Amino acid sequence: MTRYMPRPALQELLDIFARRGYRCVGPQERDGAITYDTLGSVADLPKGVRDSQQPGQYRLSHGGDARLFAWANGPQALKPLLFAPAEPLWRAAKTDRGFTVETVLPETRPLAVIGVRACDLAALAIQDQIFLRGEHPDPYYAARRESLFLVAVNCTHPAATCFCVSTGDGPHAIAGFDLALTELEDGFTVEMGSRAGEQVLAELDLPPAAASRIEAANAAVRQAAACQVRTLPGRNLRDALFSNLHHARWDDVAARCLSCANCTLVCPTCFCHAEGDEPALDGGESVHQRQWDSCFSERHAYIHGFQVRPEIRHRYRQWLTHKLGSWHDQFGRSGCVGCGRCLAWCPAQIDLTEEAWAICAGSGDLEENN
Amino acid sequence: MQINPYLPHEAEIVERIQESDAVFTLRLRFVEAEMRSRYSFWPGQFNMVYLYGAGEVPISIVSDPEDERLLDHTIRAVGRVTDGLARLKPGDRVGIRGPYGRGWPLKEAAGRDVVVVTGGLGCAPAVSAVNYIIKRRAEYGRLVIIQGVKKSKELIYRARYDAWARVPNTHVMLAADSGDVFWPGHVGLVTDLFERVEFDQGNVLAMMCGPEGMMVTAAKALAQRGVAEEGIFLSMERNMHCAVGLCGHCQFGGQFICKDGPVFRYPDVKGLLGIRGF
Amino acid sequence: MSEKRELALNVPVLARVEGEGALELRISGGRIEELKLRIFEPPRLFEKFLEGRGYEEVPDMVARICGICPVAYQMSAVHAIESIFGLDPGPWVRAMRRLFYCGEWIESHSLHIHLLAAPDFLGYGSVIEMAQDHPEEVRRGLALQGLGNDIIRLLGARSVHPVGARVGGFHRAPAAEEAAALLERLRAALPEARALVAWAAALKLPEVEQAFESVCLRHPDEYPMNEGRLVSDRGLDIAIAEFEREFTEFQVAHSTALYCHHRGKPYLVGPLARLNVNLERLPPAVREAALETGVRWPSRNPFHGIVARAVELYYAMTEAVRLLEGYAVPSAPCVEIVPKTGVGYGCTEAPRGILWHRYEINRNGRVASARIVPPTSQNQARIEEDLRLSLEQFGLDRPDDELRLRCETVIRNYDPCISCATHFLDFRAERS
């Protein structure tokens, strides 16, 4: 049953998490963007903040109202919290004859994240599939994922860069959350999505939401869906992309692309990472680390003496064909959840949707794929 | 706690063989008895070999899967880690984790003729497959082993080839792009030899490993000689860090070389083979 | 020997000095016939590079003049430019600049005391040899140097060519937690810094007495760093803008560094000059430590430079603690800038002494001309003078090796940026 939570009660929710030993992370304004950091109290939330996004441009403004979630997203949300940008995997220590190896697992604490979007949940499902459901589950990701409590907030203010409707991943959070809120003028409607959510909700003791509020919430989300301007040419572009590997557009976009890798690192589903050793000066110990990598990086496709993807056009093509194409082979869906981050945070203002249209348009079977 | 797929296990170098100027074989033994008994692999699989303080590299397993004592890796010194590995001596230790990947289709090959085509160091991953067949010689048809090198002095495993050539119903054909006077084999491309190769067109399986250009040409030539594309297998190579399908480096279109390969059925990779950038 | 610079040039000179140095000494009939501290450091012509640059690029550019005291270059530059724009960045920025400078004094002084100077007085060739016998002292020195670097990092992200300073303030204000964590560490190290003063004072330093003029900044209330008037113990008292009226730079054939005289005479800048003039500006605890050394300030013995350096290091530690105790995150780390045209001056106390800058900014907020007078070129003439006096007192008939070591010790004692080069002083003594 949908409940109603007046805005001041949000602090109570945070207090419940604190009592239960959770670290709370939520959106905050920092350095001109919405970033997810440890939340001290509701006062840290971006009250009255609006975002305006275009390819290569992100600006915040202050509306002066009481809304806390009236923006679309920031450069990151869940990914860095679970798939660490850089972390040690294990440590080798020299011995008389060889070395010993010791796992370095992250210290984790139950984590509650407030203000997760539908696209973030979709991306999380994909990362879960990659890191947890394969033949070799990743213990580092698993450790962080274990006690995660997710409070989704349905998106009511998508940015011009958003296209989650087109990918089918938003703006309405359908699954994967413990609680889902929709922000109204004076408070939130609350739905629960799990046993854990139910327990927390019970502690909050909220009244059922009036039908008018439920309708207002639904309308806000419907309206959010209706105002999205961007789309992808289809849900499955695998064939369209792989039959256009020599399209002139690859050269065109390569002339603009900086090969800086921002798109892949803000993408909530990209999972590439590099491993390497960092030995101590005296050689007595060596820490084996991993960190986010990207198919735009120098060494991503390097094999001794040979660059498999020497030029920017090869790298951009890898990004797009993987994200929107071969992802289907690997994980049964597209790797894009329509969050628009790769557009907004591309310093060269490259718009993935526009490139996809330019390359796939004219591939006849698009309609059928949808 | 879950097992950690990233942890290497210590292995000691029991013997080191210099195969050619830059190629050497390390014969390894796990330090922990438990690993020695637990570890088993299938021909064509590979390990991640860790050099202390430097990093890990994927290296195919050369030894006989039934040899429980030693694990052999033949390595060419080409860069940071492999150069470092080249400096190790017997008694030194490396880290091993694995085995990884899908190996050669030796079950599927039973009862058929087998053509093994390798180029350069591509011969290494094929060795254990050949040994496997030779141990079960009666279960397979004709065995043709074709190996090509650029220069004749780069040929390694000469003694092995000689021994294999003496096995019944087994043919060894060697090719070098340029050979010296003592070169017993063909001077020219590996693919030239295909015209001379004899096998049962309808019941043959080909396994290939080597430079991609060579494999593409060879696959086409074999297909032309009537070998079914489903019966042609290639072992592929891409940059690799984790070997368990998570790091993303070894992608080849939709395939991960580390877990979907390194050995692929030709039709599964044919579409992207030879296209620059994949 | 000296030649006056043509004053007609309105793009004056910066010749870098850190680096290659040599000493030529000619002794004849028991007299020093010729003594030349030669500096070969190739000229890098920064003053020309600065022309046409935007005012906002200046702090990043001038840092590159010296890797050991980049903060000093940045501070003199921003003060000069702000004086043109008529900008007052306010108390927070002022305090943080002082903190920033404390970091550099601590780092640079500790480096000089331990890595460059002390081995001379304890009879070692290098700090590494010294560490064998004095591991605790060397560790203490390295730790203090590290703390200085950490202060610079707090405000500048890195200790060499920090990136945090700008015209108008800083690019970023440290978070309260970062400041608190550093404060904690600094407090814990205060006794070490205090102990360093006593240790430096106990070094066996040559006893000499020389007459020289100590030139430095003087501030009405505090020990000088970023602001003040240019004063000396011989009555100089001018605004920094008047520097060029009193001080003359000139070139000599044997050096790529320019020399500088005050009214035709050598003078001293740096820690000893500062302490000689500003002793009573030290807070009581530090002044007490300075007095306990047994040195009678003002001191006429240039070798007391190392003691002065230790006192200043201790002072910078206490000052950093004081500034961090009052730390609060400001609403903005810098003030709005409206570029203006004009000429402005900046003079701050680099670890090695006054560093004087003059800029002319044109209509587009670009540098029309720049002039920079670094401390080492100001001390150069004084070093040569000291060398003469010290050697004569030391005895010119001593063996080459001893003469050479004494010369090196004298030069290093000034912590010139050529200190590195004077470690391999190409010493030639001609006797006839």
Place this chain on the structure above:
Amino acid sequence: MGQSSAKAKVAVHKFSSCDGCQLAFLNLGEGLLQLAALVDISHFAEAGAVNPGAQVDIAFVEGSVTTPDEIERINLIRENSRYLVTIGACATAGGVQALRNGVENFPGWVSAVYASPEYIKSLAESTPIKNHVKVDLELWGCPVTSRQAVQAVRDLLSGIAPATSADSVCMECKRRGNVCVLVAKGEPCMGPVTRTGCGALCPGFGRDCYACFGPSERANTVSLSRRFEGLGLLPEHIARRFLFINNAAEKFSEAGCAALEKKDE
């Protein structure tokens, strides 16, 4: 693990520079003593070891070549060193002082600075070490970090080629959770074309990167210049972005000159 018993000999040499890169060693703290225990420091003037002509295993070279005498010195050092590593922007790309290169009026500059220019022996150009001798490893950065220096020493002692990376600063920026200053503030940040290694310090401080680590592997300076135009920068300003600390690095000097040509149009 490939470590020979005889200690490796190491030298640190200085050419035209600010001394800042040597501090990567001198600022190691405790590590400096560790280093001294690990290797024989044959020559490192600032640390007190003087033997410029020593035969060494590893020579670190700071600074660019700007005088005739320095050409001789670098040749000697090369002859005496097994492995030569340049440290910093000066040694690797000519440094900020390469701004004088190609200045037609270079003698004029010198005489503007020196009353008696005839005393000044200086080459017309400031050039990187690689223009004069073979360089085995380049460590970029103005200044290089202790981490780079230590990693190079460690790897060489272990007998392996030192690991380096030429990825963009952006990658490190994103890993550190910095907010992009180009996208969120419209700052003309050089990060997308700049080599990683500093730890994305400038954007971490909310400001634009000024490329002190030199060009990244695939630096698309043409595209970034265009983007800067879009941010409202005049060609002359774009030129200054590229012609700064690493002005003589090929990709930057090309981009800078291209912008200057536009300015003259």
